[in-house]
Amino acid sequence: MEMLKQSEIQDVRERKYSFLNLLNNLEKPFLFVGLIMMILIINYQTFFRYGISTLLELIATPGFERFFGSWLDTEVLRDNIKGAVGWGVWTEELARYVFIWISYLAVSISILTRSGIRVDVLHNRLSQRWQSVVWVMIDCCTLALVFLFSYMGLDYVKMQLAMPQITPALQIGYYIPYLILPIGFGLMSVRTLQTLWQQSRKMTLPDVVLGMALSVLLFLPVLLSEDWNAPLLLFGYFTFFLVLGVPIAFALGLAGLTTVLGAGTLPVDYLAQIAFSSIDSFPIMAIPFFIAAGVFMGAGGLSRRLLALGDELVGALPGGMALASIMTCIFFASISGSGPATVAAIGSITIPAMIARGYDKYFSATVVACAGAIGVIIPPSNPFVVYGVSAQVSIGKLFIAGIIPGLIMGVALMVVAYLISKKNGWYGEVRERSLKTFMSAAWQAKWALMVPVIVLGGIYGGIMTPTEAAAVAALYGLFVGICIHKELTLNKLWASAQDAASISSIIILLMAMATIFGNIMTIEQIPEFIAESILALTSNKIVILIMINIFLLWIGIFMEALAAIVILTPILLPLVIAVGVDPVHFGVMMVMNLAIGFVTPPVGVNLFVASGIANVSIGGLARHIWVYLLVMIAVLLLVTYIPEISLFLV
Structure with a gap:
């Protein structure tokens, strides 16, 4: 009888675990299907449009008319081909809506795993008890924001049902794509409640109540009065939420919400519409595609083949493995567009290999962490995409402008690594290196080396937009990993798609909330005021640029690069344009500043990734990073004051 009871208890536990597991993974099938669907749709659009334009150009040539004109009516053929253009009209609109849906669905996973981008310097210094109290405050504030957005989104859907509007291409009701607002933010509310419940179970009841009470007190000033100064509320609340440790995207949204409530800058109902319309953008879709391309290619074995090629080129020199690591990071930068992704993909191979060959473990981790920063300078680059959208600047021009500065940064790091290695007697691996072995390594890496040719060649050849090039790169990574190298198994593909969707969703939410923040700044004319104030102090271009460099380097110490770009671009761009900066x-210049932030303690994300791989402390890495930082800052100053370096190829 006792054994029967234990069996029943075990069955109940297994059913409960299965249900919780299903609940916690509810979004994942949609993310996988949605990401693959987006990639296929945009590839269809790209090849279809290119095929149509090529056919029309072919028909227009005199040779075609001469050879086929006698038995083929070219005018009718041309009209039929032009009539087929409509077959691709639906693609961009459908891809945009799928992109918005999976972006907001993926945010709920980041809430559940607490993987949002946040400033946790102060939070980590608190006692364990106060850290728990602050987590309750963070969850309560986040819940207030996402629940309100879900409620406002539901109202907007009801309005669309009452006064129907039809989308231009798909000819469906606008309420269908807008359903993501109540569904996506509603799911975020559920996930936030889950994290709040999990956190509360580890705490005493008085501490839970204290955290909830403090979060209510935060909102009392704006709930009791509508006569507050808007800039004071916006920057005051944003700073407070940032210091509190609220994920930056939600800190931006909460600062915007409190300003709207306390100063009446915008109608509250307008916020949900901004959350949709701000990311309903074709250029922004390049971000998940470039991330997916890097993740797929890393999982498909391309990074290992790039390392072998780098080792053939520089492996025989002092510090050969370190130099090969930097060179591989340069190669991989032309695939991933992400600093931490480059460190993770290359460092997981090279750091253990360097340590095994006798290199100092701090040196090994530091070299890869710094080289990973090149991942956001050499195209394609997610920060360039974000800056391009924020500043309304050509993303293609930004990509090509980053090539020479990125290569200079890479060469400078290689010189430092070479000198340190020579001083410490860390020599390259002694083995046969010849033209034959080099050609063999190059042949093995040929599929990876084709990526920058496809992406940059497609963009600058006028064949593809940056977003289309990113989608083609993602499909290419899938094809090579599955069909050529056969290392991208179904399990790896599933995990890679989840990673790509989750990473990109954090960036997309950041951009959506930053748009709310930016709209309020624009209405209050804050960027113009800051620009006029600085210009009143000095109009010297050199002084202003050095001030901006110092400010951005300082910001990079505490804030992730993408967050800094979306927040600061509207503020700083009017100022630099006023002094004649392109x-x-x-x-x-901005991306290079913030790339240095990837390796600047205490929030340098590249340092965290490298320290985890090398199993060393952040403090130890921080003591070894300074010589590299000085060299990177020297390259930054070179690019800042010699604009021809970045603009030469544009």
């Missing part, structure tokens, strides 16, 4: 040059 917006493309400023984009390169």
Whole structure:
């Protein structure tokens, strides 16, 4: 009888675990299907449009008329081909709506796993008890924001049902794509409640109540009065939420919400519409595609083949493995567009290999962490995409402007690694290296080396937009990983798609909430006020640029690069334009500043990734990073004051 009871208890536990597991993974099938669907749709659009235009150009040539004109009516053929153009009209609109849906569905996973981008410097210094109390405050604030957006989104859907509007291409009711607002933010509310419940179970009841009470007190000032100063509320609340440790995307949204409530800058109902319309953008879709391309190619074995090629080129020199690591990061930068992704993909192979060959473990981790920063300078680059959208600057021009500065940064790091290795007697692996072995390595890496040719060649050849090039790169990564190298198994593909969707969703939410923040700044004319105030102090271009560099380097210490770009671009761009700086040059300068932030303690994400791989402390890495930082800052100053370096190829 006792054994029967235990069996029943075990069955109940298994059913409960199965239900919770199903609940916690509810979004994942939609993310996988949605991401693959987006990639296929945009590839269809790209090849269909290119095929149509090529056919029309072919028909227009005199040779075609001469050879086929006698038995083929070219005018009718041309009209039929032009009539087929409508077969691709639906693609962009459908892809955009799928993109918005999976972006907001994926945010709920980041809430559940607490993987949002946040400033946790102060939070980590608190006692365990106060950290728990602050987590309750964060969850309560987040819940207030996402529940309100879900409620406002539901109202907007009801309005669309009452006064129906039809989308231009798909000819469906607008309420269908807008359903993501109540569904997506509603799911975020559920996930936030889950994290709040899990956190509360580890705490005493008085501490839980204290956290909830403090979060209510935060909103009391704006609920009791509508006569507050808007800039004071916007920056005051944003700073407070940032210091509190609220994920930056939600800190932006909460600051915007409190400003709207306390100063009446915008109608509250308008916020949900901004959350949709701000990311209903074809250029922004390049972000998940480039991330997916990097993840697919890393999982498909391309990074290992790139390392072998790098080792053939520089492996015999002092510090050969370190130099090969930097060179591989440069190669991989032309695939991933992400600093931490480059460190993870290359460092997981090279850091253990360097340590095994006798290199100092801190040196090994530091080299890869710094080289990973090149991942956001050499195209394609997600920060360039974000800056391009924020500043309304050509993403293609930004990509090409980053090539020379990125290569200079890579060469400078290689020189430092070479000198340190030579001083410490860390020599390259002794083995046969010849033209034959080099050609063999190059042949093995040929599929990876084709990526920048496809992406940049497609963009600058006028064949593809950056978003289309990113989608083609993602499909290419899938094809090579599955069909050529056969290392991208179904399990790896599933995990890679989830990673790509989750990483990109954090960036997309950040951009949506930053749009709300930016709209309020624009209405209050805050960027113009800041620009006029600085210009009143000095109009010297050199002084202003050095001030901006110092400010951005300082910001990079505490804030992730993409968050800094979406927040600061509207503020700083009017200032640099006023002193005659090209917006493309400023984009390169801004991204290089914030790339250095990837390896600047205490929030340098590349350092965290490298320290995890090498199993060393962040403090130890911070003590070894300074020589590299000085060299990277020297390259930054070179690019800042010699704009021809970045604009030469534009």
